[in-house]
Amino acid sequence: MLTRRQIMLSAIGGILAQHGLTPRAEASQPLFEVTLTEAEWRARLTPAQFAVLRDRKTEHAWTNHLGQEASPLLDEARAGSYNCAGCALSVYRSEAKYDSRTGWPSFWEPVSDAVLEYDDSSFFIRRTGLSCRRCDGHLGHVFDDGPAPTGARHCINGLALTFTPDATGVEEGFPVAHS
Numbered sequence: 001m002l003t004r005r006q007i008m009l010s011a012i013g014g015i016l017a018q019h020g021l022t023p024r025a026e027a028s029q030p031l032f033e034v035t036l037t038e039a040e041w042r043a044r045l046t047p048a049q050f051a052v053l054r055d056r057k058t059e060h061a062w063t064n065h066l067g068q069e070a071s072p073l074l075d076e077a078r079a080g081s082y083n084c085a086g087c088a089l090s091v092y093r094s095e096a097k098y099d100s101r102t103g104w105p106s107f108w109e110p111v112s113d114a115v116l117e118y119d120d121s122s123f124f125i126r127r128t129g130l131s132c133r134r135c136d137g138h139l140g141h142v143f144d145d146g147p148a149p150t151g152a153r154h155c156i157n158g159l160a161l162t163f164t165p166d167a168t169g170v171e172e173g174f175p176v177a178h179s
């Protein structure tokens with residue numbers, strides 16, 4: 001006979017499978033690849049990064065600041081990778097970035113298998129939160145008023161991200177010869 005606990009664990013397993021995740025056999029093992037204590041996160045992150053990633057705070061629109069820190073990524077237009085500031089996993093690509101005119105970096109799709117959705121009912125508003133698949137760091141929220149082809153608007157805190165521009169193929173110090 002199945003106990004309530006077994007049924008619940010089985011249901012969780014089904015949900016994880018839908019997200020391409022495999023539940024761990026031992027309950028004592030962490031669900032996420034990167035798990036740190038609060039003290040370790042505080043040592044690794046800046047105060048604003050900690051507030052967003054671990055405490056699910058939201059940076060201000062347009063200025064993209066929180067406390068004394070601000071992110072420049074709203075206006076970032078180079079080709080490259082947007083990474084989780086907590087664990088460096090590539091979570092968004094420049095190809096999916098667009099100007100949503102909301103004041104936050106916005107993307108119409110995440111990198112495959114990099115971002116998880118969760119039910120966020122804070123502030124009495126039901127929203128879908130987004131977190132990093134590897135460290136569970138909170139990134140932002142997803143809404144359904146985005147552009148084609150997905151119709152999704154991933155509204156992301158710039159402070160939750162770092163940016164790595166793609167290599168241009170032109171090494172510094174080796175200028176392209178002009179004839």
Ligand SMILES: [Zn+2]
Nearest residue numbers: 084087132135
């Ligand atoms: Zn992460």
